[in-house]
Structure formats: C-alpha cells, structure tokens
Amino acid sequence: MVDGHLSPSITTATPGRRQRRASQIRERLFRAALDLFAQHGFADTTVEDITNAADVGKGTFFNYFPSKDHILLAFAEMQLVKLQSIIENLRDTRDPFPQFFRTLAVRMTEEPGRNPSIVRTLLLANLSSTPVREGMRINQARGHKLVSEFVQIGQDRGELRNDLPAGDIAQVFRQMVFGTLLVWSLYGDDSLATRIRTALDVLWQGISPRGGPAPLVTDAQQETQHGS
C-alpha cells in the first residue's frame, strides 16, 4: 500500500508524474491522520479533520483509504515493508547477526517511537475494534512469517540457537518489542531507546548459541560474573 512512494515505478513521464502526485497526497493524508490521532485520539478525529489538515477536499480521502481504520492498517503495512527491506538486506551480506538484530528492533520501533500517542492509538484500535483486530491479524501473521525467516537465516548461519523452532524465537522477539512499546507508551517518556537496548541485550544472550545448558554457578563463583 505504501510502497508506491517508497519505490515509484516510473514507466512513462505522465503516469509517473501522476503516480508520484497520488503517492504524495496519500502520504500527506497518512501523516496528517497520524498527527491528529496523536493529538486528539483516534475516535475524536474525523475524516474532515484529516482532509483539512492535509489541505485536500473531503471526498479525496476515500480515493486513498476506504475508511479511517485503513490509516492504521497502512501504518502496519508500512512497518511490514520496512521489515521486508531489512530482511532483504540481510540476505546479501555477511555482517554479524547481532548487528542486524539491533537494526531490526531499532528500525521497527523508530516510527511508532515518534509519539507514544500513536502507539496507544494503534493498540486502542486493535483492542477495541474487531474489524481493525481482524485486519491487523493478517498483518501480524505476515510480520511473524518475516521475522521467522530472519531468525531462520541466523540459525542457518549458526549465529542463533538452534534448539528452538525459528517461529518460537520470532514470537518471543515480537512479544518483547510489543511489550516494550506498550510499557513505554503508558509512560510516554524518552526511555524507549534505552528500553529496547536493554531488552536486546538480554534477548541476544537468550537466543545466541551456546555449547550446553546454562551453568548454575555457586555464590563463590558469583564474584567473577561481572562484565560478561
């Protein structure tokens, strides 16, 4: 849905220009809507508020989005396009896996992290609207599939633990990211980057390969546990 403005396919000058123009209007409506949701809440924002803020006629909205809910689905779609592009980059390089893991978490929380109200709006809509929840489930399933592929690459390279199915690790990673966003959005402070970094630090050790089960060290050994 949003890949039009990310990678416009220009075939001839006129359709190209028309397509770019359409992408620009769509993007303007999308950004205006997200700003308004953040300021006034999803429920209290009307389509007219959005078209006024984007400086287009009211009817124009429906050329781009069948309903206000579809703005939220477009947000999820945008996140999926991003996820896909990160995973495509991963296939073409031999950079170490932890770096990609960090990139994935940082980039996937970049956009929601702009504003805690946006995160609350998305969660609220998911929690309170059955149609949004059903639409989002499809996106969630695609997101899960993409992250599972990502984990599988790491497992194939021997850079992620291999004793759990890729899907299980992907599920834990995604729940960790959602949980971090959720808790952060309830506070709305500037802690998101730190929260993600710490979560990744813990998670990385949890998903990295190891020779055997975790040793249970004694109190005497504990003094040597610093700085790993």
Next chain:
Amino acid sequence: MVDGHLSPSITTATPGRRQRRASQIRERLFRAALDLFAQHGFADTTVEDITNAADVGKGTFFNYFPSKDHILLAFAEMQLVKLQSIIENLRDTRDPFPQFFRTLAVRMTEEPGRNPSIVRTLLLANLSSTPVREGMRINQARGHKLVSEFVQIGQDRGELRNDLPAGDIAQVFRQMVFGTLLVWSLYGDDSLATRIRTALDVLWQGISPRGGPAPLVTDAQQETQHGS
C-alpha cells in the same frame, strides 16, 4: 486493598465476622465487575449492572470502590499482593531460581489469562483513561520494585547474570510478560501457557550467568548446536 480476604486478621468474633462479610461482598462486586467488563466491555458496564450481578444495592458499590476505575486498580493490587507473596516464599527456600521464575510468570498470568477480554479491558482503560493510567503507574512502580527485589535475590545467589542492574532485568521480564499478554489478548486463543513457557525458555538463557560473552560459532560448528 484485597489482602483483607486473603489474610483476614481476626481479633474478636464480631469484627472478624463483619470483616469477612465485607470481604465477601467486595470480592463478589469485584468478580461480577470483571465478568461484565469481559462480556460487554468496560465502558458499557454501569455500576448498576455490577450491583445487580452481585445482588447488592446500588449504593453499596461505593462503600467498597470509589469508582468503576477502582475495580481495575483493585485488579492490579491483587496482582501485586500475589507478587509479594511469591517473593516472600522465595526468601525462605533454597529451591533453584528457574523454578521460581516459572512460578512467577505462570502465577502472574493466571488471573489475566482467565479471559482475553479482561486483559483487553485493562489495557484499554490504561491506554484511554489518564486517571487510570496515573493510578496504574503507582502500581507499576511497586510491581517493578518487587520484581527487581526478586531479581536481586537471584543475583545475590549467583543464579542470575550479574552484569546488568537488577532493575534492567526486571524491566525486561515485565515487558516480556506484558508483551506476551498483549499479543495473546489480540488473538484470544489457548496459546497463553505455551507463549509464556517459550518466552521463559528464551529469557532464562538470557538472564542466566555465563562465564564470558556469547561465542559466535561458525557454520561448521553449527551442527553441534542442537539440543542445548
């Protein structure tokens, strides 16, 4: 708030009976409210619906809860009392830490896990109501403090990694539990127990002590990584 019915302090027969009776009514109102929130949503449930379901006079409600919001705060309070009791048990035993970690996660998700609608209701109220969010922040801070104490005990015993502050590990653990509940509540299937088990499996390896940094094994070594 709810510890009255969990550990009634019986001094004389009459105040004891009166107190038990009050605790029973409070519990009945609480359970009726949660059931109604789950069935009809928080917003669409009135105080009268709750008192009808609990079979008490409407005015009685306000002897126990200053407002409908306070049912949600009581839910959080109940969870905190549970958390406290788990941590107190931990102090008195030398059982291995992973077992307590599992108990903590299982018991803390037991009550919310009864019904995905309850989880959605709690999250919705947190996300949409500033007074609830502010009340919950106090509960969250107490929950964070309790889990941090729990982690500290594990670190002191050398059963948890010591290179991160207890508060950081507690934060990741709680975000993991909240994220798992959130994602599960959007689906509402029977996957909660499995999701929690997998999250713990990953998290346990992430927070257990280790001699040094995670080794990055080569493709050739990968074959030996199964079954750790």
